[in-house]
Structures are given as C-alpha cells and as structure tokens.
Amino acid sequence: MALKIILLIILVILAFPIFWLSVAKLIRKLVRFPAPAFIGRLLDSNYRRRIQPPDKFIQRSGIKEDMRVLDLGCGSGAFTTFVARAVGEKGKVYAFDIQPEMLEQLERKLSRPENKNIKNIKLIEGNAYELPFDNGSLDLVYMVTVLQEIPDRNRALHEVKRVLKPGGILAVTELFPDPDYPWKSTTIKLGKEAGFALDKVSGNFFNYTVRFKKP
Numbered sequence: 460m461a462l463k464i465i466l467l468i469i470l471v472i473l474a475f476p477i478f479w480l481s482v483a484k485l486i487r488k489l490v491r492f493p494a495p496a497f498i499g500r501l502l503d504s505n506y507r508r509r510i511q512p513p514d515k516f517i518q519r520s521g522i523k524e525d526m527r528v529l530d531l532g533c534g535s536g537a538f539t540t541f542v543a544r545a546v547g548e549k550g551k552v553y554a555f556d557i558q559p560e561m562l563e564q565l566e567r568k569l570s571r572p573e574n575k576n577i578k579n580i581k582l583i584e585g586n587a588y589e590l591p592f593d594n595g596s597l598d599l600v601y602m603v604t605v606l607q608e609i610p611d612r613n614r615a616l617h618e619v620k621r622v623l624k625p626g627g628i629l630a631v632t633e634l635f636p637d638p639d640y641p642w643k644s645t646t647i648k649l650g651k652e653a654g655f656a657l658d659k660v661s662g663n664f665f666n667y668t669v670r671f672k673k674p
C-alpha cells in the first residue's frame with residue numbers, strides 16, 4: 460500500500476510539469492500580453508533570487524567588467540543592480556522595458572540607500588522591435604523570461620543582432636514555472652533562425668541560459 464502511494468506521488472510530481480506546460484501554453488496561445496506590473500515585487504524578491512542566484516546568472520551569461528549591456532525586458536530590475544556592479548564603473552547597463560510601471564519600480568529600487576552608489580544604469584522605455592541604439596554598439600544583450608512574451612520573436616532577435624557588436628553575446632535565460640517557459644531546444648532554434656551562432660548552454664531543465672554569439 461505504502462509503495463503504491465509513493466509511486467502515485469512520484470507520478471503526480473512527474474506529470475505536473477507536463478500538465479502545467481500544456482495548459483499554460485494553450486492559454487498563452489490565445490492571449491499574449493506582457494507580464495503584469497503588479498508581479499514586479501514577486502520577480503524582484505529574495506525568494507526568486509534563491510532559485511535564480513544573480514552571480515550564477517551573470518557567470519552563465521558571460522557578463523564581464525567594462526561591458527555595455529542591455530537588460531531587455533528588465534521588469535522591476537531583479538538582476539539589473541547585480542549586473543551594474545559586475546560591469547563596474549566603466550561599464551554601462553541599459554534597463555529597457557515596454558511597461559513604464561515596471562521601470563518605476565526599478566527607479567524606486569535605485570533610490571534606496573544601498574543602491575545610491577550605482578551610477579551606471581540608464582532606464583529606457585520602449586519596444587524590443589525598435590531598440591534606441593546604434594548598429595554594433597553593445598557588448599551583450601540579456602533577456603530573462605522575456606523572449607516568449609514578445610509576439611514576433613524573430614523580429615526582436617534581428618533587432619538585438621543589429622545593436623550587438625560582431626562577436627557580441629545574446630544570453631537568453633528561462634525559468635520554470637514561468638507560464639511562457641520554452642524548452643531549451645525552442646530557444647536554441649529561435650536564436651539560430653535569427654542568425655546567431657550557438658555558444659553555450661548551461662543550467663538545468665528548470666533554470667537555463669542559452670548563450671549565442673553574433674557572427
């Protein structure tokens with residue numbers, strides 16, 4: 460009897476990701492909209508950072524000192540301040556989002572005493588389809604749980620390619636159970652279709668980063 464219950468629990472645990480992915484994907488096929496701004500607090504929480512530690516994310520994405528980096532779809536800025544510190548004073552982080560309400564949350568975060576010394580973040584409101592940067596002007600673009608929210612992903616990725624330097628990095632990070640969570644293979648296919656070269660895949664099923672390079 461005990462064995463049967465254990466087997467049933469294991470089955471439920473294994474079936475949950477498949478069930479959730481199928482239902483979420485079906486709903487998101489019908490309605491596609493950016494993550495609502497009220498989840499900003501949840502996104503920028505210590506609980507979230509426990510499952511997605513910023514230092515690991517920075518290392519997997521290839522973010523280094525002095526880089527000019529675009530945080531595309533920065534939301535409430537869960538990773539922005541960590542990246543700003545990683546690129547250092549000579550580096551720059553452009554925190555870019557389509558929703559002003561998300562950027563307002565990041566602005567409030569930056570005004571807190573512990574972040575007052577960060578001077579290298581610039582907040583920009585806009586759409587991923589039209590990035591306000593010159594051709595080949597950025598070292599790295601990262602997107603954390605953003606790409607699947609953009610209806611025309613190929614168009615957005617071509618725009619990312621335009622603003623990256625040759626050899627520049629695109630790092631796409633995805634997290635389960637985000638309702639838009641895609642398989643690794645889907646993310647890799649999207650990057651390749653947009654003309655990027657696959658550089659490195661790291662992480663596990665639940666939390667992964669796919670790094671591409673602009674040829």
Ligand SMILES: C[S@@+](CC[C@H](N)C(=O)[O-])C[C@H]1O[C@@H](n2cnc3c(N)ncnc32)[C@H](O)[C@@H]1O
Nearest residue numbers: 493494502532533534537556557558586587603
């Ligand atoms: C799930 S949130 C993730 C936010 C942040 N990257 C994080 O991991 O906490 C997705 C963000 O992408 C933004 N977004 C969605 N579509 C966008 C677009 N076309 N251009 C710019 N930002 C977009 C949303 O406004 C939202 O803040």
